[in-house]
Amino acid sequence: MKEQHDLWLPAGIGRRQLLLGAGTATVLVACGSDDSSSGATTPTTGATTAETTGATTADTTGATTAETTATTVAAAGQKGGTLRVGVVGSTNDLMDGQYIVARADQARMVTGWEPIANYDDDFNIAFNNSLAEEIEAKAPDLFVVRLKQGIEFHNAKTVGAEDLIYSFNRLIDPALGIAPALSEFLDANSFKALDDRTVEISLLKPSVAFLNGMADYGANIVPVDYARFDGDPTTQIGTGAFKLKSFTPGSESVHVRHENYWGTSFLDEVQIIDFSDQSALVNALTSGDIDVAIDIPYAQAGAIESNGDLVLLESAAGNWQTITMRVDVAPFDDVRVRQAMRLIVNREEMVQRVLSGHGRIGNDMYGVLDGSYPKDFAQREQDIDTAKQLLKDAGQENLEIELFAPDDTAGLPEYATAFAEQAKAAGINVTATVLDGGTYWGAEYTQRAFATSYWSTRPYLNQVAQGALPTATYPETHWPPAGSNFEDLYNQAIAEVDQEKRYAIIREMQQMEYDDGGNIIAYFQNLIDGHAASVQGAVSRPNLLNFDHFGRGWKNIWLEQ
Amino acid sequence: MSTDITIDPAHTTAVAQPGLLRSAMKLWRTRIGVALVVLLVGVAIVGPWVAPYGPAEFVGTANLRNVEGAWLGTDYFGQDVWSRFLHGGRSILFLASVATLIGFFFGAAIGLVAAYNRGRIDDALMRFMDIILAFPQLLLALVALTTVGPQSWLIIAIVAFTTIPRIARITRGAAVPVVERDFIGAAEALGESRLRIITRELLPNVTGPLLVEANLRLTYSIGIIAGLGFLGFATERNAADWGLMVQENRVALSVQPWGTVLPAVAIALLTIGTGLISDGLARTVAGIDRGRPDA
Secondary structure, three states, X not given: OHHHHOOOOOOOOOXXXXXXXXXOOOOOOOOOOOOOOOOOOOOOOOHHHHHHHHHHXXXXXXXXXXXXXXXXXXXXXXXXXXXXXXXXXXXOOOOOOOOOOOHHHHHHHHHHOOEOOEEOOOOOEEOOOOOEEEEEEXXXXXXXXXXXXXXXXXXXXXXXXXXXXXXXXXXXXXXXXXXXXXXXXXXXXXXXXXXXXXXEEEOOOOOOOHHHHHOOOOOXXXXXXXXXOOOXXXXXXXXXXXXXXXXXXXXXXXXXXXXXXXXXXXXXEEEEEEEOOHHHHHHHHHOOOXXXXXXXXXXXXXXXXXXXXXXXXXXXXXXXXXXXXXXXXXXXXXXXXXXXXXXXXXXXXXXXXXXXXXXXXXXXXXXXXXXXXXXXXXXXXXXXXXXXXXXXXXXXXXXXXXXXXXXXXXXXXXXXXXXXXXXXXHOOEEEEEEEOHHHHOOOOOOOOOEEEEEEOOOOHHHHHHHXXXXXXXXXXXOOOOOOOOHHHHHHHHHHOOOHHHHHHHHHHHHHHHHHHOOEEEEEEEEEEEEEEOOEEOOOOOOOOOHHHHHHHHOOOOEEOO | OOOXXXXXXXXXXXXXXXXXXXXXXXXXXXXXXXXXXXXXXXXXXXXXXXXXXXXXXXXXXXXXXXXXXXXXXXXXXXXXXXXXXXXXXXXXHHHHHHHHHHHHHHHHHHHHHHHHHOXXXXXXXHHHHHHHHHOOHHHHHHXXXXXXXXXXXXXXXXXXXXXXXXXXXXXXXXXXXXXXXXXXHHHHHOOOOHHHHHHHHHHHHHHHHHHHHHHHHHHHHHHHHHHHHHOOOOOXXXXXXXXXXXXXXXXXXXXXXXXXXXXXXXXXXXHHHHHHHHHHHHHHHHOOOOOOOOO
């Protein structure tokens, strides 16, 4: 999850620092593409159409859907009760309406704060769980955000344009370092309040994917003068369904119902309790000390499933792990070697070995939840004979190489080890070398010819900006190769407002990566959580965050009395 | 242990050890210990040839108890638990045995030299042993392995190095009273070399305590090497190693216990076996239970 927040980090900041220190702010920018049908307002054919279509679509999709969902859940749910949520955390836990470091921070942030927009079940932009009423894209570099009317913060102040502007300025505040890269697209002069709940945003350069950024769970609205938790829970003001009552980092936080919440919620109180490791977390769930356990180890999923008092909530997510080959250094500067490596992988075996079956096979492509994902590309399968021939043609039939993995990321050492095993069939000797996380993500990160990495899901263009451009923050594969027009295509796509045309450009980019790229993406991982049978309201569906997006800030969750 | 004055080295060396072992085998604890050790050594030696799968061979979905063709299920990585168990004993037995033997050799040599020479050599050697003893064995191993990386030779070297002073002190303690005996003086009077006196006169008369200590050290070596494997310091990633197996599969203990329980039981039985042998030898040397063959 950590790198979900790296979008705005400058290239000079190491991934490790990023993982441990970057803020929410994947926010906005650079990329994404998923402004499709039910997605709000990105114009399909130009500014004029956009204004009309956008406003109408956003209004309808957002407001109507929200109302319907809330009614449905309200009819089914029972009011009252305290939900005890367990999550692995530490004394480094923090609370900030726009910034997280670890999963425990995620679970807490969504209780108190809400983003401007959100994704629906099809990964399109929606507003049913967010604060904007509509977002109108007047041009690729000009957006108008209109907030829902009458939404109140925890302190009863009505959310207004000044709060929206403050929230954006806080994201790009260099002193806070929440989303430093966002300043490439926004500065203090980018915002103009049109009325008390409408703000016009002028980007410093075009990005059709601005909407995707605003749908990130960290693109939250905080009140003017908001500051990070520093011991006083009354300062933690947001719009979420629950407001903070107490917080002790490394121990627990208690959140009570926001009585004037604009939506519907059921619980009286949510307790988020820290555990030092996942084993202790699962033990607490099985012994009934907590009602919900966030992020169950794959190895223990069976223990939850076989317990009649517990329910395993498994969601298909777009998180992916990859073996990265640097396309600019030997032996991987020869495309035949890269192609051979991709044919060595037995993907189904990888899912069974590394994920205990809790995932689905990949096809060396990312952005699986994006509407532009090339589902029709032929599924790549293990083909040892062809791999051997390619290696022979490249003069690498006796290749010996080290494949690096960090010890702080579950799955990556196993991925590397399994690949090394499978590579034996092709007659090459791959040695899986596991380094401690500090070393792995340090100065040598992105410099190793053959390594492993992991990413959360994001739209295709967004991901390209992160890892597949010469200017990428994390150029793990050093894609594109010299002489490629991949970057030109990216620049065309990011400025193309017509979705059909943009998808056509994206497909060309995807084809290049599919044929010649440096990623070996064998699988996508599922999100797995466990809960007591009495906990209701969480749905298994594709999601960005655990436990059905933490029950959308826990507001969808109720307890069977 | 002979206490007679003799100038016939062949006589002393001929009677001590076989008698001790034979006497020890009259005790049930020794017999049980030997049976356990023979069983597990047998598993370690023969296991790889009878294992149905290779140690790293993929069998099915990870952490499942019911997998066709894998009667004890799969481990954390989709490998056959039973096959991994059968492959996993060799490394721990090899490393522990070699480390103990090296420690035994150098420790006994230092203890005998110190006991025979006394004086400054004795002081110097024993103080040096005290310095080594001051280092916690496991901590020293962790520091070395973290610095250099998990290598077989390093594990052997560290375990042997930390075994030496313990053997040396026991040897010296047992040898000092023997050095004072008349038969040692007689050997010196006959002009025998120091090396011959130490190896032919002194050593055979401390064999009993040495064997007891060597067995005890072997028990500790097995424990330490298994512990290092459990802490992730196996010499090879995904190696079939009993200690490493416990560590790899413990997360899934409630789902698939065999991956953890089987190697843990094997390690426990192995250490219990060597411990029982040590105890039997110690009782025999000390004369405890003499006349009670069923003890």
